[in-house]
Amino acid sequence: MSGALELRGVTVRYHQRGAHGGVVSAVDDVSLEIADGEMLGLVGESGCGKTTLGRAILALVPLAAGEIHWQGRRIDDVGARRFRALRRELQFVFQDPNACLDPRMTIGGSVAEPLRALAPALDAAGREARVTAILAEVGLAPDLAGRYPHQLSGGQLQRAVIARALIVDPRLVVCDEPVSALDVSVQGQIVNLLARIRRERGLASLFISHNLAIVARLCERILVMYRGRIVETASRDALIGAPLHPYTRELLDAVPAIDPGARRRVRARPLDRADTSLAADSPACPFAARCPHAIARCRSERPLLQPAQDGRLVACHRAGEWPAGLPPAAAG
Numbered sequence: 001m002s003g004a005l006e007l008r009g010v011t012v013r014y015h016q017r018g019a020h021g022g023v024v025s026a027v028d029d030v031s032l033e034i035a036d037g038e039m040l041g042l043v044g045e046s047g048c049g050k051t052t053l054g055r056a057i058l059a060l061v062p063l064a065a066g067e068i069h070w071q072g073r074r075i076d077d078v079g080a081r082r083f084r085a086l087r088r089e090l091q092f093v094f095q096d097p098n099a100c101l102d103p104r105m106t107i108g109g110s111v112a113e114p115l116r117a118l119a120p121a122l123d124a125a126g127r128e129a130r131v132t133a134i135l136a137e138v139g140l141a142p143d144l145a146g147r148y149p150h151q152l153s154g155g156q157l158q159r160a161v162i163a164r165a166l167i168v169d170p171r172l173v174v175c176d177e178p179v180s181a182l183d184v185s186v187q188g189q190i191v192n193l194l195a196r197i198r199r200e201r202g203l204a205s206l207f208i209s210h211n212l213a214i215v216a217r218l219c220e221r222i223l224v225m226y227r228g229r230i231v232e233t234a235s236r237d238a239l240i241g242a243p244l245h246p247y248t249r250e251l252l253d254a255v256p257a258i259d260p261g262a263r264r265r266v267r268a269r270p271l272d273r274a275d276t277s278l279a280a281d282s283p284a285c286p287f288a289a290r291c292p293h294a295i296a297r298c299r300s301e302r303p304l305l306q307p308a309q310d311g312r313l314v315a316c317h318r319a320g321e322w323p324a325g326l327p328p329a330a331a332g
Helices: 050-057 080-086 107-118 124-137 142-146 154-166 184-201 212-218 236-241 246-253 273-277
Strands: 005-015 023-034 039-043 065-070 090-093 172-176 204-209 221-226 229-235
Touching (some): 023 065, 023 229, 039 050, 050 172, 107 124, 107 154, 204 212, 229 236
Parallel strands (some): 039 204, 039 221
Antiparallel strands (some): 005 023, 005 065, 221 229
16 A cells, blocks of 8 residues: 555654653554545544644654655655645644634634635635635535634534635645534534545545544544554454454444443443553553453563454454454443
Protein backbone atom coordinates (compact mmCIF):
# COMPACT_ATOMS: atom_id res chain seq x y z
CA MET A 1 0.00 0.00 0.00
CA SER A 2 1.41 3.35 -1.03
CA GLY A 3 0.11 6.04 1.27
CA ALA A 4 -0.67 9.66 0.52
CA LEU A 5 0.26 10.17 4.18
CA GLU A 6 2.96 8.07 5.81
CA LEU A 7 4.15 8.13 9.42
CA ARG A 8 7.37 6.30 10.23
CA GLY A 9 8.28 5.68 13.86
CA VAL A 10 6.60 8.87 15.07
CA THR A 11 7.25 9.63 18.75
CA VAL A 12 6.01 12.60 20.78
CA ARG A 13 7.21 13.20 24.34
CA TYR A 14 6.01 15.57 27.03
CA HIS A 15 7.84 16.76 30.14
CA GLN A 16 5.77 16.31 33.29
CA ARG A 17 5.72 19.10 35.84
CA GLY A 18 6.06 18.80 39.59
CA ALA A 19 8.28 16.97 42.02
CA HIS A 20 7.84 13.65 40.24
CA GLY A 21 8.23 15.12 36.78
CA GLY A 22 9.80 13.17 33.97
CA VAL A 23 9.42 12.46 30.29
CA VAL A 24 6.28 10.73 29.04
CA SER A 25 5.91 9.27 25.56
CA ALA A 26 2.41 10.30 24.55
CA VAL A 27 3.01 8.71 21.15
CA ASP A 28 5.56 5.92 20.95
CA ASP A 29 7.04 4.68 17.66
CA VAL A 30 3.84 4.85 15.58
CA SER A 31 3.87 4.04 11.87
CA LEU A 32 0.84 4.18 9.58
CA GLU A 33 -0.27 4.92 6.05
CA ILE A 34 -3.41 6.55 4.66
CA ALA A 35 -4.15 6.16 0.97
CA ASP A 36 -5.77 8.79 -1.24
CA GLY A 37 -9.51 8.72 -0.57
CA GLU A 38 -9.22 6.44 2.47
CA MET A 39 -10.74 7.14 5.88
CA LEU A 40 -8.55 5.40 8.44
CA GLY A 41 -9.92 4.87 11.94
CA LEU A 42 -7.84 5.37 15.08
CA VAL A 43 -9.52 4.16 18.25
CA GLY A 44 -8.54 4.00 21.91
CA GLU A 45 -9.61 5.29 25.31
CA SER A 46 -9.06 8.84 26.53
CA GLY A 47 -5.42 9.66 27.22
CA CYS A 48 -3.96 7.00 24.91
CA GLY A 49 -2.29 9.53 22.59
CA LYS A 50 -4.80 9.70 19.71
CA THR A 51 -5.22 13.46 19.71
CA THR A 52 -1.49 14.04 20.11
CA LEU A 53 -0.83 11.88 17.06
CA GLY A 54 -3.39 13.84 15.04
CA ARG A 55 -1.86 17.14 16.11
CA ALA A 56 1.62 15.88 15.23
CA ILE A 57 0.52 15.23 11.65
CA LEU A 58 -0.39 18.91 11.29
CA ALA A 59 2.77 20.12 13.06
CA LEU A 60 0.79 21.37 16.06
CA VAL A 61 3.15 19.45 18.37
CA PRO A 62 6.83 18.67 17.67
CA LEU A 63 8.20 15.19 17.09
CA ALA A 64 10.81 13.67 19.37
CA ALA A 65 11.58 11.05 16.72
CA GLY A 66 10.26 9.70 13.44
CA GLU A 67 9.21 11.11 10.09
CA ILE A 68 5.99 12.28 8.43
CA HIS A 69 5.66 12.13 4.64
CA TRP A 70 2.90 13.69 2.56
CA GLN A 71 2.55 12.76 -1.12
CA GLY A 72 6.07 11.33 -1.07
CA ARG A 73 7.68 14.39 0.52
CA ARG A 74 8.92 14.62 4.09
CA ILE A 75 7.09 17.44 5.89
CA ASP A 76 7.98 17.19 9.59
CA ASP A 77 11.29 18.98 9.09
CA VAL A 78 10.30 21.80 6.74
CA GLY A 79 9.87 24.48 9.40
CA ALA A 80 6.86 26.61 10.29
CA ARG A 81 7.13 29.03 7.36
CA ARG A 82 7.28 26.33 4.67
CA PHE A 83 4.65 24.21 6.43
CA ARG A 84 2.22 27.12 6.13
CA ALA A 85 1.97 26.35 2.42
CA LEU A 86 0.65 22.90 3.32
CA ARG A 87 -2.20 24.23 5.48
CA ARG A 88 -4.54 24.28 2.49
CA GLU A 89 -3.91 20.57 1.92
CA LEU A 90 -3.97 19.37 5.54
CA GLN A 91 -6.81 20.42 7.86
CA PHE A 92 -8.05 19.54 11.35
CA VAL A 93 -11.61 19.14 12.67
CA PHE A 94 -11.52 19.70 16.42
CA GLN A 95 -13.58 17.90 19.05
CA ASP A 96 -15.28 20.85 20.75
CA PRO A 97 -16.71 23.46 18.36
CA ASN A 98 -17.31 25.89 21.23
CA ALA A 99 -13.60 25.92 21.95
CA CYS A 100 -12.48 26.60 18.37
CA LEU A 101 -15.07 29.11 17.15
CA ASP A 102 -14.53 32.71 18.26
CA PRO A 103 -17.71 33.75 20.13
CA ARG A 104 -17.18 37.34 18.90
CA MET A 105 -17.24 36.35 15.24
CA THR A 106 -20.24 35.36 13.13
CA ILE A 107 -20.36 31.85 11.76
CA GLY A 108 -19.71 33.20 8.28
CA GLY A 109 -16.69 35.10 9.54
CA SER A 110 -15.23 32.06 11.28
CA VAL A 111 -15.79 29.82 8.26
CA ALA A 112 -14.17 32.39 5.97
CA GLU A 113 -11.16 32.92 8.21
CA PRO A 114 -8.96 30.23 6.57
CA LEU A 115 -9.54 31.90 3.19
CA ARG A 116 -8.17 35.20 4.52
CA ALA A 117 -5.06 33.43 5.73
CA LEU A 118 -4.51 30.88 2.97
CA ALA A 119 -6.19 32.43 -0.09
CA PRO A 120 -5.42 36.17 0.29
CA ALA A 121 -6.01 36.85 -3.43
CA LEU A 122 -9.72 36.08 -3.04
CA ASP A 123 -11.81 39.23 -2.61
CA ALA A 124 -14.74 39.73 -0.21
CA ALA A 125 -17.36 38.73 -2.79
CA GLY A 126 -15.43 35.57 -3.60
CA ARG A 127 -15.13 34.68 0.08
CA GLU A 128 -18.85 35.23 0.62
CA ALA A 129 -19.71 32.97 -2.32
CA ARG A 130 -17.41 30.26 -1.02
CA VAL A 131 -18.94 30.50 2.47
CA THR A 132 -22.48 30.18 1.08
CA ALA A 133 -21.49 27.15 -0.99
CA ILE A 134 -19.67 25.34 1.80
CA LEU A 135 -22.46 25.95 4.32
CA ALA A 136 -24.90 24.36 1.89
CA GLU A 137 -22.55 21.40 1.43
CA VAL A 138 -22.56 20.67 5.16
CA GLY A 139 -26.31 21.18 5.51
CA LEU A 140 -26.48 24.70 6.97
CA ALA A 141 -28.85 27.39 5.72
CA PRO A 142 -27.20 30.53 4.26
CA ASP A 143 -28.84 32.81 6.86
CA LEU A 144 -26.87 31.07 9.63
CA ALA A 145 -23.74 32.80 8.35
CA GLY A 146 -24.85 35.96 10.14
CA ARG A 147 -25.42 34.31 13.49
CA TYR A 148 -23.02 33.84 16.39
CA PRO A 149 -21.92 30.50 17.91
CA HIS A 150 -24.20 30.82 20.95
CA GLN A 151 -27.19 31.02 18.60
CA LEU A 152 -26.54 27.60 17.03
CA SER A 153 -27.11 24.07 18.30
CA GLY A 154 -24.23 21.68 18.95
CA GLY A 155 -24.83 19.85 15.68
CA GLN A 156 -24.95 23.10 13.72
CA LEU A 157 -21.71 24.25 15.34
CA GLN A 158 -19.94 21.04 14.41
CA ARG A 159 -21.15 21.40 10.83
CA ALA A 160 -19.70 24.92 10.84
CA VAL A 161 -16.34 23.59 12.08
CA ILE A 162 -16.36 20.98 9.31
CA ALA A 163 -17.20 23.71 6.79
CA ARG A 164 -14.27 25.81 7.99
CA ALA A 165 -11.89 22.88 7.47
CA LEU A 166 -13.25 22.14 3.99
CA ILE A 167 -13.45 25.68 2.62
CA VAL A 168 -9.82 25.64 1.47
CA ASP A 169 -10.34 22.33 -0.40
CA PRO A 170 -7.90 20.19 1.61
CA ARG A 171 -6.70 16.79 0.47
CA LEU A 172 -6.49 15.29 3.97
CA VAL A 173 -8.57 16.00 7.08
CA VAL A 174 -7.83 14.82 10.62
CA CYS A 175 -11.11 14.49 12.54
CA ASP A 176 -10.52 14.42 16.29
CA GLU A 177 -13.55 13.01 18.13
CA PRO A 178 -15.88 15.14 15.99
CA VAL A 179 -19.10 13.67 17.44
CA SER A 180 -18.19 12.94 21.07
CA ALA A 181 -19.53 16.31 22.32
CA LEU A 182 -22.89 15.82 20.56
CA ASP A 183 -26.16 14.24 21.60
CA VAL A 184 -26.56 10.66 20.39
CA SER A 185 -29.45 11.75 18.16
CA VAL A 186 -27.13 14.16 16.32
CA GLN A 187 -24.05 11.93 16.15
CA GLY A 188 -25.47 9.81 13.36
CA GLN A 189 -26.19 12.87 11.25
CA ILE A 190 -22.61 14.11 11.51
CA VAL A 191 -21.22 10.63 10.83
CA ASN A 192 -23.35 10.42 7.67
CA LEU A 193 -22.21 13.90 6.67
CA LEU A 194 -18.53 12.96 7.03
CA ALA A 195 -19.06 9.76 5.05
CA ARG A 196 -20.75 11.68 2.21
CA ILE A 197 -18.06 14.37 2.13
CA ARG A 198 -15.30 11.82 2.02
CA ARG A 199 -17.07 9.94 -0.80
CA GLU A 200 -17.87 13.01 -2.88
CA ARG A 201 -14.57 14.82 -2.40
CA GLY A 202 -12.27 11.78 -2.39
CA LEU A 203 -10.59 13.04 0.77
CA ALA A 204 -8.01 11.12 2.72
CA SER A 205 -9.03 11.20 6.39
CA LEU A 206 -7.91 10.11 9.83
CA PHE A 207 -10.96 9.62 12.05
CA ILE A 208 -10.06 9.61 15.76
CA SER A 209 -12.51 8.31 18.36
CA HIS A 210 -12.87 6.36 21.58
CA ASN A 211 -16.08 4.83 20.19
CA LEU A 212 -15.31 1.70 18.18
CA ALA A 213 -18.90 1.41 16.96
CA ILE A 214 -18.76 4.83 15.29
CA VAL A 215 -15.33 4.16 13.79
CA ALA A 216 -16.61 0.88 12.34
CA ARG A 217 -19.45 2.73 10.59
CA LEU A 218 -17.04 5.02 8.75
CA CYS A 219 -13.73 3.24 8.27
CA GLU A 220 -12.73 0.13 6.37
CA ARG A 221 -9.39 -0.11 8.20
CA ILE A 222 -8.88 0.51 11.92
CA LEU A 223 -5.87 1.03 14.20
CA VAL A 224 -6.18 0.41 17.94
CA MET A 225 -3.98 2.52 20.22
CA TYR A 226 -3.12 1.86 23.84
CA ARG A 227 -0.78 4.08 25.88
CA GLY A 228 0.81 5.69 22.87
CA ARG A 229 1.36 2.53 20.84
CA ILE A 230 -0.57 0.77 18.11
CA VAL A 231 -1.51 -2.66 19.46
CA GLU A 232 -3.61 -3.92 16.56
CA THR A 233 -4.41 -2.88 13.01
CA ALA A 234 -6.77 -4.70 10.69
CA SER A 235 -9.64 -4.32 8.29
CA ARG A 236 -12.93 -3.39 9.93
CA ASP A 237 -14.49 -6.81 9.33
CA ALA A 238 -11.48 -8.70 10.67
CA LEU A 239 -11.13 -6.47 13.72
CA ILE A 240 -14.82 -6.60 14.66
CA GLY A 241 -15.29 -10.26 13.81
CA ALA A 242 -12.06 -11.69 15.19
CA PRO A 243 -10.05 -9.33 17.44
CA LEU A 244 -6.64 -10.69 18.37
CA HIS A 245 -5.51 -8.23 21.05
CA PRO A 246 -7.16 -8.38 24.50
CA TYR A 247 -7.50 -4.58 24.54
CA THR A 248 -9.39 -4.63 21.24
CA ARG A 249 -11.67 -7.27 22.74
CA GLU A 250 -12.23 -5.01 25.75
CA LEU A 251 -13.21 -2.11 23.50
CA LEU A 252 -15.67 -4.31 21.64
CA ASP A 253 -17.15 -5.61 24.87
CA ALA A 254 -17.71 -2.03 26.02
CA VAL A 255 -19.96 -1.24 23.03
CA PRO A 256 -23.59 -1.18 24.24
CA ALA A 257 -25.90 -3.86 22.87
CA ILE A 258 -28.12 -2.76 19.98
CA ASP A 259 -31.17 -4.28 21.69
CA PRO A 260 -32.04 -1.96 24.62
CA GLY A 261 -33.46 -4.93 26.53
CA ALA A 262 -30.36 -7.05 26.16
CA ARG A 263 -27.75 -7.29 28.91
CA ARG A 264 -24.33 -5.86 28.30
CA ARG A 265 -21.98 -8.71 27.46
CA VAL A 266 -19.37 -7.60 29.92
CA ARG A 267 -18.46 -4.83 32.28
CA ALA A 268 -15.12 -3.36 31.30
CA ARG A 269 -12.49 -4.26 33.84
CA PRO A 270 -11.54 -1.07 35.71
CA LEU A 271 -8.01 0.21 35.40
CA ASP A 272 -6.17 0.21 38.68
CA ARG A 273 -4.32 3.50 39.03
CA ALA A 274 -1.25 1.52 40.00
CA ASP A 275 -1.28 0.07 36.48
CA THR A 276 -0.48 3.48 35.01
CA SER A 277 2.83 3.76 36.81
CA LEU A 278 4.60 1.48 34.33
CA ALA A 279 7.74 3.28 33.18
CA ALA A 280 8.08 4.09 29.50
CA ASP A 281 11.25 1.99 29.28
CA SER A 282 9.75 -0.98 31.12
CA PRO A 283 10.29 -4.31 29.35
CA ALA A 284 6.73 -5.42 30.20
CA CYS A 285 3.69 -5.27 27.97
CA PRO A 286 1.88 -2.00 28.89
CA PHE A 287 -1.44 -3.85 29.02
CA ALA A 288 -0.17 -6.75 31.17
CA ALA A 289 -1.43 -5.49 34.54
CA ARG A 290 -4.89 -5.03 33.11
CA CYS A 291 -5.06 -8.08 30.83
CA PRO A 292 -6.99 -11.20 31.93
CA HIS A 293 -4.85 -13.30 29.57
CA ALA A 294 -1.41 -12.13 30.74
CA ILE A 295 1.29 -14.72 31.38
CA ALA A 296 4.78 -14.40 32.86
CA ARG A 297 6.29 -13.46 29.49
CA CYS A 298 3.94 -10.50 29.24
CA ARG A 299 5.37 -9.06 32.45
CA SER A 300 8.98 -9.36 31.31
CA GLU A 301 8.95 -8.75 27.55
CA ARG A 302 7.19 -6.02 25.59
CA PRO A 303 5.49 -7.49 22.49
CA LEU A 304 6.28 -5.95 19.12
CA LEU A 305 3.74 -5.15 16.43
CA GLN A 306 4.00 -8.23 14.22
CA PRO A 307 2.19 -9.56 11.12
CA ALA A 308 -0.66 -11.95 11.90
CA GLN A 309 -3.46 -13.54 9.94
CA ASP A 310 -5.45 -11.69 7.24
CA GLY A 311 -2.64 -9.19 6.73
CA ARG A 312 -3.21 -7.54 10.10
CA LEU A 313 -0.65 -6.49 12.69
CA VAL A 314 -0.91 -7.22 16.41
CA ALA A 315 1.30 -6.62 19.46
CA CYS A 316 0.46 -9.59 21.69
CA HIS A 317 2.54 -12.62 22.64
CA ARG A 318 -0.55 -14.86 22.68
CA ALA A 319 -2.27 -13.68 19.50
CA GLY A 320 -1.44 -16.96 17.73
CA GLU A 321 -3.48 -18.87 20.30
CA TRP A 322 -6.73 -17.29 19.08
CA PRO A 323 -6.94 -18.02 15.33
CA ALA A 324 -10.69 -17.32 15.38
CA GLY A 325 -10.24 -14.19 17.50
CA LEU A 326 -10.73 -13.62 21.21
CA PRO A 327 -14.30 -14.53 22.19
CA PRO A 328 -16.41 -12.08 24.21
CA ALA A 329 -15.83 -12.18 27.95
CA ALA A 330 -18.52 -13.81 30.01
CA ALA A 331 -21.22 -11.42 31.25
CA GLY A 332 -20.82 -10.44 34.86
